[in-house]
Amino acid sequence: MAEVTLDDVRHVAVLARIAFTDEELERLTQELQNILKWVDKLQELDTEMVEPAGPMVGTDPERRGDRVQPSRPAETWRELASWCDEEGFKVPRVVE
Amino acid sequence: MGSQAREWTAKEMAIQIREKQISSVELCRALLEEIQRADQRVKAFITLFAEEALDRAREMDSLLSKGKAPSPWTGVPIAIKDNLCMEGTSTTCASKILEGFVSPYDAKVVSLLKEAGLVILGKTNLDEFAMGSSTENSAFGPTRNPWDLKRAPGGSSGGSAAAVAAGLVPWSLGSDTGGSIRQPASFCGVVGLKPTYGTVSRYGLVAFASSLDQIGPFSRTVEDGAALFDLIAAPDAMDSTCSSRHRTPSSPTLSEGVEGLVLGMPKEYFEGGLDPEVKESVMRGCEALESAGARLQEVSLPRTEYAIATYYLVATAEASSNLARYDGVQYGMRKGTEEGLRSLYENTRREGFGEEVKRRIMLGTYALSSGYYDAYYLKALKVRALLREDFQRAFESCDLLITPTTPTTPFLLGERTDDPISMYLSDVLTVSANLAGIPGVSLPCGKSAQGLPIGFQILGKPFEENLLFRAAWALETSLGTLGVAPLDEGDIA
Numbered sequence: 302m303a304e305v306t307l308d309d310v311r312h313v314a315v316l317a318r319i320a321f322t323d324e325e326l327e328r329l330t331q332e333l334q335n336i337l338k339w340v341d342k343l344q345e346l347d348t349e350m351v352e353p354a355g356p357m358v359g360t361d362p363e364r365r366g367d368r369v370q371p372s373r374p375a376e377t378w379r380e381l382a383s384w385c386d387e388e389g390f391k392v393p394r395v396v397e
Numbered sequence: 398m399g400s401q402a403r404e405w406t407a408k409e410m411a412i413q414i415r416e417k418q419i420s421s422v423e424l425c426r427a428l429l430e431e432i433q434r435a436d437q438r439v440k441a442f443i444t445l446f447a448e449e450a451l452d453r454a455r456e457m458d459s460l461l462s463k464g465k466a467p468s469p470w471t472g473v474p475i476a477i478k479d480n481l482c483m484e485g486t487s488t489t490c491a492s493k494i495l496e497g498f499v500s501p502y503d504a505k506v507v508s509l510l511k512e513a514g515l516v517i518l519g520k521t522n523l524d525e526f527a528m529g530s531s532t533e534n535s536a537f538g539p540t541r542n543p544w545d546l547k548r549a550p551g552g553s554s555g556g557s558a559a560a561v562a563a564g565l566v567p568w569s570l571g572s573d574t575g576g577s578i579r580q581p582a583s584f585c586g587v588v589g590l591k592p593t594y595g596t597v598s599r600y601g602l603v604a605f606a607s608s609l610d611q612i613g614p615f616s617r618t619v620e621d622g623a624a625l626f627d628l629i630a631a632p633d634a635m636d637s638t639c640s641s642r643h644r645t646p647s648s649p650t651l652s653e654g655v656e657g658l659v660l661g662m663p664k665e666y667f668e669g670g671l672d673p674e675v676k677e678s679v680m681r682g683c684e685a686l687e688s689a690g691a692r693l694q695e696v697s698l699p700r701t702e703y704a705i706a707t708y709y710l711v712a713t714a715e716a717s718s719n720l721a722r723y724d725g726v727q728y729g730m731r732k733g734t735e736e737g738l739r740s741l742y743e744n745t746r747r748e749g750f751g752e753e754v755k756r757r758i759m760l761g762t763y764a765l766s767s768g769y770y771d772a773y774y775l776k777a778l779k780v781r782a783l784l785r786e787d788f789q790r791a792f793e794s795c796d797l798l799i800t801p802t803t804p805t806t807p808f809l810l811g812e813r814t815d816d817p818i819s820m821y822l823s824d825v826l827t828v829s830a831n832l833a834g835i836p837g838v839s840l841p842c843g844k845s846a847q848g849l850p851i852g853f854q855i856l857g858k859p860f861e862e863n864l865l866f867r868a869a870w871a872l873e874t875s876l877g878t879l880g881v882a883p884l885d886e887g888d889i890a
Contacts, residue, residue: 310759317717317762318724319755320733320743329759332817336760339818340706343776346783353778354785357594357608357638357834365634377501381728390726393737 305334402427403564403881407473407621410567414461414472421454421461421472425516428474432518432565435884440540441550441560443479443489445519450474454516470628471514476569478557479520480527481612482601483507490603491535492525494723494749496730504601505636506570506612506629513628518566521556525751526720527577527605529553530823533814534753541810542584543882544850548807551581551823554615558585561615564881568616568625572602574609575708576802576827579839582615583802583852586841586879588622588869589615591827593859594834595640598633606715607638609708609831618878619840619869623647626862640860647863651870656690658868661795665701666826672805678851679801682842685875686799686868694795698787701829703780705821708828710764710777717761723749756817785833792858797868800826802839802852826854836862840869841879850879 310330314321321329379385402424405413413419429447436442457472466472477483480490482500484507489495503511510517524534532540532555540555542548543563550559554571558581561569571578573591582589590613597612604610614625627648632641662683667676687693725731725745733744750758764773791798804825813820830837835856842853853872857865 305763309763313759313763313766316766317758318721318739318742318746319750319758320740320747321755329756332756333760333763336709336818337763337773340710340773342706343703343710343780344772346700346703346780348776348779348783351779351782353775354781354832373501378727381498381501382726382731384731385727392726393734393741395738 305330305337400431403431405567406618407470407567407616407624408618410473411470415466415469421457421516422451424472425450425454425474425518428518428565435563435565438541438546438884439543439559439563439565440538441521441556441563441565442476442519443491443522443537443556444487446486446517450516450518457514457516460514466514468513470624472516474516474518474566475510476519476521476557476560476566477507477517478523478554478569478571480523480572480603481507481520481570482603483517483520486520488520488603489536490526491523491537492749492751492754493536494730494745498729502601505598505631505633507601509629509631521554521560521569523556524553525754526603526716527553527572527574528716528753528757530576530580530820531808531810531813532556532581533810534751536751539810542807543884544586544848545807547809548849549584549810551584551803551807553577555581557615558582558587558589561585561587561617562882563884568614568621570612570629571615572610572612573831574605575712575831576824578613578615579802579827579837579852579854580824582839584807584850586844586850586882587615587617588619588838588840589613590622590626590838590862590865591830591836592626592630592862593836595638596630596644596836596860596862598631598636598639600633600635604719606712607719608715609712617880619866619873620648620651622838623651623866642860644860645863647866650863651866653867654689655686655868655871658691658797658864659795660686660691660693660868661696661791661798662693663696663698663701663791663798663800665698666800670804671801674845675801675803675805675851678843678845679853682853682872682876683799686872689871689875691868696791696795696798698791698829700780700783700787704784704829704832705825707777707780707784708824708832709760709821710773711781711832713757713761714764714774715761717758717765720754720758753817781832784829788829788833788835797864798856800854800856802826802854806845806847806849806851830856835859836865838865838869840873842872842876844879
């Protein structure tokens with residue numbers, strides 16, 4: 302099993318876009334290590350010839366007709382964020 | 398009338414309303430008073446719609462008096478889990494990150510409840526984003542088990558289960574991703590159904606793990622559970638995984654019995670860390686079904702021991718992707734705008750998510766990341782296929798499977814919060830049904846010497862909820878229900 306290092310966890314935190322303190326990262330490294338050690342049990346099973354599970358069997362999904370439907374007015378979504386105005390959602394500047 | 402109303406089933410309420418022995422307003426007011434009184438201790442609700450619910454009840458009374466009731470359930474109160482959107486109300490998912498979020502639309506199930514004339518009294522507590530097995534991972538504090546306030550109600554739909562067990566509502570809705578309806582139903586001594594994947598629309602249910610999530614009913618009787626399931630199981634073009642197949646309602650066939658049915662007892666579910674009292678009680682349930690005419694047969698689901706590990710990879714991987722949307726840009730909490738866009742994302746998520754949610758996002762992101770995808774996520778999908786195969790094989794020789802719902806009776810609040818793996822193992826007997834997409838129901842089969850509920854699980858082939866309910870009804874007819882938890886003045890942890 303792969304050893305989970307502090308650097309791995311730091312990298313995963315960047316991918317997950319969550320800020321952690323060094324102390325929290327150290328604790329997470331230990332926790333993920335424990336969970337993955339336990340999850341490693343799956344390696345006991347030979348799955349070389351097994352196809353990964355696809356969408357759920359037996360469902361017969363309802364398909365929508367390809368028709369334009371009315372959508373909710375932009376105001377509906379603007380009301381959810383005080384930082385949204387006529388032009389859109391305001392975010393910190395990304396280009397100078 | 399207040400405490401009396403707590404005891405009534407949804408069916409009894411519907412009949413009394415229809416026969417004008419009570420109005421919907423009187424009934425809803427009585428239950429709202431009960432909630433005000435008892436929920437200080439149980440903490441089942443996050444939001445109560447006191448005024449709005451009474452207005453709605455008044456509207457239903459008026460329709461009833463004009464003979465225009467939209468369904469036989471008109472005016473009957475209900476509660477819904479707070480990960481279901483209801484227009485104009487907050488949906489918190491028990492998370493700080495959805496602070497200030499007001500649902501712009503109704504979930505499909507909420508529309509169906511409204512169309513049937515039900516009155517939604519409030520939204521119930523859960524583990525944050527439905528991630529947990531005890532309703533302790535809530536930004537609003539834990540819910541307590543009405544049978545013993547020092548103990549956990551199970552989770553993640555602990556609020557919905559506890560509200561029904563305490564008689565604060567006759568029925569409620571929850572969601573089940575790995576056992577989040579059946580495990581709290583077992584802990585709280587009520588009936589809880591996880592339908593076949595694709596039977597109930599997930600439109601408006603806040604996504605946790607999309608290939609596993611299903612909405613289902615809680616109730617104190619099998620009859621009420623079947624009736625609520627019949628109300629919410631409908632095709633929906635807004636959920637591309639929702640089945641359009643015609644289904645026959647479950648309620649009319651409830652009493653058809655189990656004569657001649659073959660009930661499989663998966664031996665792996667009766668081994669290992671099963672509490673002897675749980676085993677004894679479930680065995681009595683099995684014998685009751687045998688006496689009712691079913692034939693019992695031992696079967697094997699040989700790969701059961703791999704289910705929890707598979708679940709915690711598949712569910713966390715899907716969660717890491719589904720929860721990427723909470724980034725402080727479009728709604729909810731927003732932190733860290735001063736230091737740039739990355740900081741906005743990272744600090745909003747740092748402040749907004751609780752510890753368990755972060756842990757699961759990290760695990761899921763890790764399992765999907767470059768270099769680990771094959772070893773973890775892909776491997777889990779392959780084992781998921783094998784678990785599904787186990788069920789297909791078992792169902793070749795039996796009609797239903799009967800098992801305990803949980804290996805133990807309800808644990809103490811705080812008992813498992815420091816050890817994620819021991820908490821994950823609470824779902825060891827329920828996760829397989831989600832991985833295989835099959836339906837499962839839990840109903841009480843007795844109590845332990847300490848007076849704690851014990852749950853009996855029945856699993857079926859896809860779309861065979863009617864058979865599930867028939868067996869559940871037969872068991873309930875033989876063993877009785879637990880009724881409403883007395884809520885004696887007890888110690889509060």
